[in-house]
Amino acid sequence: MGEPQSLQGSPAERGRHAIQDVDIHAWSRRFGLLADPNRLEILLCLHRSPGISVRELAEATGRSENAVSQALRILRHENCIMSERIGRSVVNRLDDAVIHEILHNIGAEHG
Numbered sequence: 001m002g003e004p005q006s007l008q009g010s011p012a013e014r015g016r017h018a019i020q021d022v023d024i025h026a027w028s029r030r031f032g033l034l035a036d037p038n039r040l041e042i043l044l045c046l047h048r049s050p051g052i053s054v055r056e057l058a059e060a061t062g063r064s065e066n067a068v069s070q071a072l073r074i075l076r077h078e079n080c081i082m083s084e085r086i087g088r089s090v091v092n093r094l095d096d097a098v099i100h101e102i103l104h105n106i107g108a109e110h111g
Contacts, residue, residue: 030078030080030096030098030099030102033074033075033078033080033099034099034102036071038061038063038067039071039074039075041060041061042057042068042071042072042075043075043080043081043099043103044103044108045060045061046081046092046094047094047100047103047108047110048108048109050093050094051091051092051093052091052092053089053090053091053092054068054069054072054090055089057072057092072092079095079096080094080095080096080099081093081094081095081096082095
């Protein structure tokens, strides 16, 4: 048998570096947002139709405006979306480049 590998080159050491090189908590929060079907549908709608209102999101997803508003509050709190008042309505846009890329990777296309 050959000489034992140094810890730096061992699989365990490389694994430790992989964990240290990534912001685990940020990724966990993002995946948590995407894991909820309601929020994922909303994010897909925002991706395809930037500037969509709460009423239009509710219509698109088949959910109540209240349920959509609650999901948007969570997404806004996590800095994933941007909401802007235009006249009497508030429009929403996806504002997270990483989530944007993830949506592309799962097959989401632009309108």
